[in-house]
Amino acid sequence: MRLTRRSFIMASGATAGLAVSGCAMLPRAPLHSALVPYKAKPSSPAQGEWVASTCQGCTQWCAIEIFAQNGRAVRVRGNQASKSNHGYVCPRGHMIPQQMYDPDRIKGPMKRTNPVKGRGIDPKFVPITWDEALDTVADKMIELRKAGETHKLVYLRGRYSSTSTELLYGTLPKVFGTPNYFSHSAICAEAEKMGPGLTQGFFGYRDYDLEKTNCLVAWGCDPLASNRMVPNAIHRVHEIAKRGTVIAVDPRLSNIGTKAHEWLPVNPGTDGALAGAMAHVLLTEGLWNRDFVGDFKDGRNQFVAGKAVDEAAFVEKETHGLVKWWNLELKDRTPAWAEKETLVPAAQIVRVARTMGKAAPKTVVWMGPGVAMNPRGTYAAMAVHALNGLLGSIDVEGGVWQSPTGPKLGSFPKADAYVDEQAKKAAANKKLDGRGAKDMPAMMGARPGSGVVTNNVANGMLKDPGAVKVMIASWANFNFSCTGADRWDKAMAKVPFFVHMVPNPSEMTQFADIVLPSTFNSAEGWSIITNMANGYAYAAIQQPTVKRLWDVKQEETEVMWLLAEKLKAKGFPNLFDYYSKEFKDPETGKAPATAMEFSAIATKMSSAPIWAAKEALPGDAPIKGWAEFRKKGMFSGARYPLKKNWGGKFATATKKFEFYSETLKKGLLEHAKKYETTPDDILAVSGYLARGELAFVPHYEAPKRHGSVQDYPFAFVDYKSRLNREGRSANLPWYQEFKKVDPGDVSWNDVVKMNPADGEKLGLKSGDTVRITSPAGAIVTQLRLWEGVRPGTVAKCYGQGHWAYGRVAAKDYAKAIPNGANNNELLVDDYDRLSGSTARNGGFTGVRVQKV
Template identity: 80%
Template sequence: MATGVSAGCLATGCASVSAPAAAPLTSAFIPRQARPSRPAQGQWVASTCQGCTQWCAIQILVQDGRATRVRGNPLSKTNHGYVCPRGHLIPQQMYDPDRIKVPMKRTNPVKGRGIDPKFVPISWDEALDTLAEKMMALRKSGETHKLVYMRGRYSPTSTELLYGTLPKVFGTGNYFSHSAICAEAEKMGPGLTQGFFGYRDYDLEKTNCLVCWGTDPLASNRMVPNTMNRFPDIVKRGTVIAVDPRLSNVAAKAHEWLPISPGTDGALAGAIAHVLLTEGLWNREFVGDFKDGKNLFVAGQIVDEAAFAEKESYGLVKWWNLELRNQTPAWGEQVSLIPAAQIQRVARAMGKAAPRVVVWMGPGVAMSPRGTYAAMAVYALNGLLGSIDVEGGVWQSPSGPPLAPFPKADAYVDEIAKAGSKGKKLDGRGAKDMPAMMNAKPGSGVVTNNVANGMLKDPGAVKVFISTWSNFAFSATGAQRWEKALAAVPFFVHMVPSASEMTQFADIVLPSTFNSAEGWSIVTNMGNGHAYASIQQGAIKRLWDVKQEETEVMWLLAEKLKAKGFANLFDYYAKEFKDPETGKAPTTALEFSEIAAKMTSAPIWAAKEPLKGDAPILGWADFKKKGMFSGPRYTLKKGWGGKFATETKKFEFYSETLKKGLAEHAKKYETSIDDILGVSGYVARGELAFVPHYEPVKRHGSVQDFPLTFIDYKSRLNREGRSANVPWYQEFKKVDPGDVSWSDVVKMNPKDGAKLGLKSGDTVTITSMAGTISCQLKLWEGVRPGTVAKCYGQGHWAYGRVAAQDFGKATPRGGNNNEILVDDYDRLSGATARNGGFTGVRIQKA
């Protein structure tokens, strides 16, 4: 490097810097002469990070047309002007020399891992003409439903021009989002108790007890910059509790670390609830109290429902009688392996701090084969503690700045499209054994990972497959299934910034913009009590022939389809979209892209009446400069007073909402709710199915054959898997507790290592019922005995020269967790199981 500093020194802060010859010798005892600070030369351009689903508003320093630095937008009330490590990776990702630079087509018809596709460059004209021809063949044969579209990361607004419009106007019901491999199951907790099927916000500024359960918000999940900003004050004034089998970043700094036996979260939650009730620590303002003031919650004893007067909640006594009365701390210790004394101590700390308590539940709780009930059990603690919609507690989505919906496309949907949109979906949602009850409506949730199974069961179901910003052949459990399914697809188009494992199966590869700095969109989200809208814009000069997949590519594809006799899609774009400032219709792909962003955000920058929240935005130019607009502060007690979106309009410890949904699904199949639960893999029967409860771990692999339990977790550097090909990712990998730079390690407790005769540095194989991978072993006390932990992200065999050990030979750097994680689901939500100790493994020296 020009400064003489090695990459290792940048990571560790070592002093091996080759100074200019004329520089005086210095040491730690001789202060260096301070140099005058120099302000960065260039322009800070507003945009939005796309490294996780927080969508932080950012600014990119542009110098001579190139992005050189990233920081949080100083106007942001959510990230406070900061970004987490993922944001700082944007320039390296954008200028990755292995990015796809031009469209390409496959010349080798044989598909498979390690098989050279023999891609050759082609023009955009040829690429989209070929795709349009394949699509038109489906319309002519009456098979529009055999067009499948799947999206990975997307923008919340402009995605509708692809995900919402293309399938509808062309005529297919087979379009699927990635969300069910991400975090859908955790939404079932708040959804089936308070009627909010969404990501929660948290009042960390005033929280006195933070319980991070199956999540590490200092590293991943959502709102990382806000958590990093608020966390030190919470540690000083209150109590931080981490429930995680692994010593996460939060656990390393917590007052209490509970290294739970994976998958037993429902049992631990039940034991904590038992203590809160028997010791009278529930929040009476929210939950209510016994009519005579005497606490009748006594271990093992049934309570008369009529003796308790509830306020904002419903069914507490039912929950006690059906589930909690025998779940003492001693019982909780037997199941969760957390000492009874610690369970009691933690419950008392939570009760003492109530209602300024946040039980922050993450995917580690819910993404297991029976995760819906674990999510309900953990989230219900917020209800017991009265922390719902109060200061220092757990909030729903705040009201945000208004956005304009895109024009309806109904008039452009012909009879062929209407017919093609009907029929069963490839993901199996709504099947008897796959209720997929997002929003408590059977069949309403996506089952992303099951699409591969649908393709394998019916090889003729897909003739044209389009996917954007995705890599399901790497990022979905049972990844090998995706390789088989993709290899059999007659025509596959992949639109991505960087080639990946999934790209190796494509027939046409289209280079997408890196949207944080090269594309147009409007992003909406919330955090720290404010909903906000932020912009993504073309901040830099594009180095390569890339196009924004949701707008530019759709415009150009629509042009091609029109030239071949199907004008509906193009007419919708060209006739319904007008520049809010000039009234002009778009004439080019780039104009369409910017006009779409202007249209949806016009209520902010061209507001007819003053908006609540930030100072007014004075026109489109001002919005591009400021980059964001935040709405007013969250309204407390939003759901109190009978305004929860549940069947009872109250916080439901006995979920009438779930009961209604299950009854509807059972009626469809002319059977009982118990039968539905049975075929879907749940243990509960009868009334127990409607309360939060512990479902025993469903484990793949006997303890005799697979004695260790495997834990998958996420890196703070992963950018959802899109950063492994940049040097900073590999060099700074050690910021994840227990991990090693430029390597891939599985962490094992030293006690287990001694039993198996293994030591740190050994190359080992990890084998499950799904497959075998290889990586390095590290003995580490940060994982409980009987379990092994491995960070998701390494194991790429086709993501570039840095990500792979040997890209040319398809040799991975380490192993991909998803090749050993078994393909299974939480069937009430449709979410992929990847946590909760459901995969048993054995580890041997290679």
């Protein structure tokens, strides 16, 4: 079904009617049933109430308010008390009612009756009761206990809340006894954390003082569409453009690129070369920030292209190793050299670097996953983030900040007393994701083996099919969202027993033996979410704002309680005893007696330090009591303190901002010692080019590319839509209708963008059906010629290509025929092995394009 703009506008006011009429309860109600044009009646003041909750449409987790009428959600806005989103939400938030009342949501537990598993194979699900479903799950888990194989239980999580970290992701594996629990984070954006982590000791997502920024460099990200803090970016970018300069570094013309004064369409994967050349200009032209970095003893600039500098001649202040960085990497990285690598004109590199330097320290280099999620991304992330250090923008007004610290949540009781010897022994088994292997340092936090390698779990399962006997996953769809997606199809087909806890029946669900329908937690579940933006950290509530239409339960709390009950009845009481004995209502002291009580009490315990504080907390006005907290919905801490880490307070090995990373050196030496080898050997087997001292400074590593340029001449560029609610919105008519808000895209279709110059060479035109082939696979989609991608690349938005999920997302859900194509069927399975992150950016996958 296609909506016309006219019919959509006439129908959009009836969103509430879709829910109230009951159409959403019908499993196969025609989608157009609530979109029939009608004659508008005179409006009257809306009767209802705004109820506070949290969006979770992306990892900003905006505090929101949902307007509820007669128990139904009809409108969404930002929480009016929010200092982070200013009371607004981006397009994702406005899609909540459609996602909530999606008629294709799973409405009750189901079990598989077809033992054969595979893509496109009908599971032949039949409805069952919650009692039967959880009995079956508990039986399978007890079998593992009896066989001494609890380590063969695997838990995978996609979207989660702070509650999940404790009760599902933390407590379930610990008490039951398995080391195999894995979060989705490494397939998302984790590699970018290595930049600030290995230079300033902060392995996290940064905040930005956009209110005072005079030069914003959006590098490998689109703050107006994704990469967190979208409402704040939308609120501030026009102000920056008016008073200063906006710069976009991206192979495609993104949303922010359309607003930028300068667009640098960098050759994918060469970000490190561009950053090095900019650093070269900043140093040779004396544009580094002396308050933060320091200066030459005699005040004379000795940074001259091609010439080494005596380290003793420069005195650093808040940084470490600047001259080493210059001598090892930067002295030869001229703009002319960089032009050959990046295909960005040398004159533009010089002009932009000067602009950045002159605006410093109120210059923000906002780095995103486009920089780092590639096979050598750690060093690219270091090179780009090091510019913030040179510019002195770290922790200053108008600059780049670490995550603000805000209200601390209450800790749940320790579960140690409920962990038996079997569980302790099982937890010592090797993890299935291969972290800490010689060729997979996974040094998140600079500690070898500390980073999750989510996508590699499929490889571990294929290598050892007996390693997994029971798998539980929540809000995850790795068969669709992971590169080399077919590996997950093959691996999941071999899992003897799989339980999927999700709102919609995704591709991963088709491999499940038991399906448990989750609440849509923005409006049906209990939790506390924490995040930050605009200089403030905050805690926001998720709470039931509407009546549940279907027989769904919250996976993080309700399902855990009910499953623990079943396990106790079958001889394993540890988990239920922990929940029922250790959890108490902070107001009444009452222990939970039901799953719903447990869910609410866990939320109250988590947030109690805010609404039951013994003394006033830094930040917002005190909140007096649980009822007031539920009404207000959030609490923001104090504003981020300037120069927080200056004066030797950085969490690095030297306590300074490290251009020469002693922090990385320490971690690599530790990992090499484990395997009785050298850092050079570790880097070689992990696929990096640097050797010796160069390995410890930000530097350019030539892109690793899968597929020769002769066979696969185009670099493939994957990017995210501003309408993707964590990849869960493709089944919504609004997503399809408004897809054209993403530059270069069209509504109700899926297109790959190619520069017209390339199209002319191949004899292709807009509207052609084309096959895109990579070393990993092939997809078929429609071509659009568009000047917004640099020659030699093709760009395609992630999100379409579902063969499951629902009747809008799929062309034919019953026959497993996709609507559009999934980028992950093209992208090769590879990693940035220093972080453990999945490679998906940087043009590392070469493709060819042919007319069908």
